Every structure is written in structure tokens, then in C-alpha cells.
Amino acid sequence: MKRRKFIKTASLTSVGLTLGSTLVNCDEINTKTAVLQNKEAIANLKALPLVVATWHVKEATAKAMEVLQAGGNALDAVEQGCRLEEANEKNQTVGKGGLPDRDGNVTLDACIMDKHGNCGSVVYLQNITHAVSVARKVMEDTPHVMLAGEGAKQFAISKGFQPEDLLTEASKKAWEKWKIEAKYKPIINIENHDTIGMLAIDKNGDIAGACTSSGLAYKIGGRVGDSPIIGSGLFVDNEIGGCVATGLGEEVVKTVGSFLVVELMRQGKTPQQACEEAIGRIVTKPNSNYKNFQVGYIAVNKQGEIGSYSIHQWFSMTKFQDEKNEQIQSDYYNKT
Template structure:
């Protein structure tokens, strides 16, 4: 797996939220591709689950829940939990690469078909932030808990403390400290944030998003993954969207909310994802140095996905078939 090559040499220059039309009418980029069109023009209904990256074990875990007739919310929680417990994944959960101080900090959110939302940011020492986020949604009057407060709440809810820094990640952090060069890399390990969308047998949509964030980030940094409308957004009347990549850029365009609103206006999931990428590209002269990818699903079960650079992919489990699909992308070389 390659994963955090997904974010490279980025410059945190100030970006505005683009409100204009798409800039994807580029000579080097076709607006649609035959491969992507085949995925979203011939929907086959639900249940179904789709997630960012090559995460077949995670989508299988979610699919198993859907086959039992359980809710989309249960499915995305279980799918995300699988990846959070995967010690070989250095971008989500245990084994995630730490911040500059050597601390593994986790962000996650979950959203159900009724518009309820829960999130945790800068959470440490807890294995399953996606489940803590669900507890925030269901057991508190709040929608986001942070840091030590989130950790204390998790303990109150019965979660156990655990050291999230594996020996492998610690060794890489120690090596990084020799130069302390902060250099996000595009598509690192062909992975990054796990964003998952599911539709259950009743046609209800839910989503989850979980990450350990940028490797060697500044202490206290929070990305887009746990922020409603940026890393994830669900509207059960329309559809849902989730993001992966450089969170700062997704935050500045409120990318997932934008995609859902574009679908509300009549765009297909594919068109909406391409428009969201266009907004980022239009406002950032540095887009060649970082990666962002989106995946979306509408109420019909149609999906779309698109990224700035080559390397992004999605995994879709539907009608007994679990497959990874490379995404089309803007930056053709």
C-alpha cells in the first residue's frame, strides 16, 4: 500500500472559497471518462458501501453489517473501526504517524441519515475514535469534543486507554527528527484518511471519516476529517460525500457540503466531485504540490469520484462484489 504520498510539499498560502463555475474545461483534461461514467450512469440500487482508497477489508466489514439488515450508520462505524485497528496503516488509528512531538492524535466524525453528527478531534490514547464520535452524537448535547475532554469522555463511556504509537511509527518519527523537514507527500502508501459512505436496504445514507492526520504535523493541528461539511457531509434526501487528502484545502472550500449541494442542484455525483476539485484548483496556485480526492453517492446509489493527481482510488462493495477502482484526475502529465 502506498498512502500518504497523497499530500506533497504543500504551501499553506491563503485561499478563499471559490464561488464561481468550474475550471475543469482544460485542454489536458476531459470532463468525464469512460471508466467513471460506467460507474455512475448505471446504478443497481442498494445496499452498497463505498470508501476512499483500497480498503477492501473495511468495505467488507461494512457490507457484512448491511447484509444483516442493520443500518448504514452501523455499517460505516464497523467499516471504519476495521481500519482504525489496522496496525499496518500509518494514517488511521493505531500505528498512525505522530505529530512533531511524537504523539498520535486522531480525528473522526460520523453522520446519520437524520442529520445527526458527532466528532472528536485531537483525541489520544483511544483505539476507535469513530465509535467515540458516535457516542458524542448519541450521548451528549454536543457535536464535537476535543483533546483531553474527548479522552475523558471516552473513558467514561468504557473505552480503554492504549498506546497508539507502534514501534514502526516511532522509528520513522525518530528518523524524521534528524532533519525535521515538513514535507507532506502525495498519495503516501496509496492511503490517507478513510472516508466511508453507505446506503442500507431502506435507502438511508450514513457516513464516517477517520484519520491520524498529517504526519509530523504541528501539535494541535486539526484537519478536515472531523469537520462537518468538509471531510464528510450527509443529506438523506440528496446523498453524501467524503474527502481525503490535504485537509487544509478541503476546509477552505467546505468540499463535501459543496458536493451535496451541487447534487441538489441536479449534478451527478461525478460532476459534483469534479466541480469540487475545480474550486480548489481555481483558488490555489500550489495545487500541483498537494492532493485532494472526493467520493460521493446520491440517493439513487450512483457514485462519483475525482482527484487532483493520479493515484487516488475508491473501493465499492455492491451486489456481492468488492472492488477497488482507480479515480480519474485533473493533473494530467
């Protein structure tokens, strides 16, 4: 063999051996990485099931977790958790006992969304306590997404829901007191505590969400906020995560807030980062008067990580995970 050919052959052999060794090392690294990622995934799964909800609603999250621990799915959990607050007459922001519009009518909005992206909604529903369950019936028993007003009420009655007067004595007295001046100005974290939004991840890792609300107190008759609007008050993508909103619904609708949060998570942001950016979209809009209203978001991703953020202080969420049911104060934008 000529010297030049020998050197060329030897060089190629050396490159081949080196490349082979590198490939072996890469395979080992990839295998180790895969094992670590699998361990992380298993560790995350140990943190499931998980329930989060807007505001201080420990009884609602406890009810949802009870459903999950009994083997129920995420959709059942969020429905049952929201139903508990709808039946709570002391909660004047949802269901029976909700504060009325300026004409004295209690009108309810609600929506629900499952792991497949199916969804149902009711708006301006009167005389039916469990709006979230009617929304589920819309999702499961009709070809529609949203029913409104008298049509929603008649549909609910046809499905066995019993009509009843939702204006309690306490809410009636509050309305009559308001009528003395009949002025409307949103009060941060009081009047705008108008929603229970709930997200759950079951033991299979599937996500569902629901929102239910009696809307802003003393609103103009017929007003609908963000709570029953898919993509604004609630959005779930089972591959990515879910988000729910609370606060002044008009501002959430303008930025399609919950959909925005989920899409930001799709782009790689954590739930916390996504909530913060979504709030940023509101407060940095031209002529924004954000100092006069509140908006808050909570979000979860597929790994069970959570995030929350609001414009002003004192927004909170309730989280039930690892046998611990706790209220968590949200970070916020306006620290001046």
C-alpha cells in the same frame, strides 16, 4: 339555429373533443412515464446495499457490507468498517499505529453522520483507538457535536473505552528517522493518504457516513484537518446523497468541500460532476499551488450512483455493490 351560432358551437365542441383527447393522451403518457420511473427506482433499489470508501480498503468495505447484509443500518455499517482500519496497526494513517505529530504524539480525528443529519466528532483525541465510535457516542449521548483533546479522552473513558498507547514500534521508528532532518513537505498519495472516509446506503435507501484519521504525519502538535469537520471531511443529506474527502485537509476546509459536493448534487449534478466541480474550485483559486498537494472526493446520491475525482493520479476508492468488492481508480485533474 343560426349559421353563425352553429359554426361557433361546432367549433367549441371540436376544441373540446380535441382537448379531451389530448388530456386522455397526456394521462396515458404520464401513467407510462410513472411506470417507467417506478421500474427504474426498483432497478436501482436492487443495487442496494452499497458501500464506498476512500483508498484501497477492501477489508473495511467487506466488514461494512457484512453488517448491511445481516440487516444492520448504514450508520452501524460505516462505524464498523472504519473501526476495522482503526485497529489495523499496519495502516499508519488511522487509529492505532498512526504516524505521530512532530512531538511523537498520535492524535486522532473522526466524525460520523446519520440519515437524520445528526453528527458527532472528536478532534485531537489521544490514547483511544476507536475515535469513530467515540464520535458516535458524542452524537448520541451528548447535546454537542464536537469534543476535543483531554475532554474527548475523558468522555471516551467515561463511556467504557480503554486507554492505550497508540504509538507502535514501527511508527516510532519512522518518526525517529524523520527527526534526523525534521522537514515537512506533503508527499502526494503517500503522506496524504491520511483518511478513511466511508459512505453506505442500506437496503432501505438510507445514507450514513464516517471519517477517521491520524492526520498528516509529523504535523505541528494540535493541528486538526478536515476529517472531523462536518461539511468539510464529511457531509450527508439523506434526501440527496453524501460525500467524503481525503488529502490535504487545509484545502478541503477552505472550500467546505463535502458540503459543496452534496449541494451541487442537490442542484442536479451527478456525483461525478459534483466531485469534478469541487476539485475545480480548489485548483482555480488564485495562487493555488495544487501541483504540490492532493485532494480527492468520493460521493454517492440517493439513487446509488457514485463519483470520484482528485487533483492528481492514483487516488482510488473501494466499492462494494452487487456482491463485488473492487478498487476503482479515480479520474483526476492534473494530466500534464
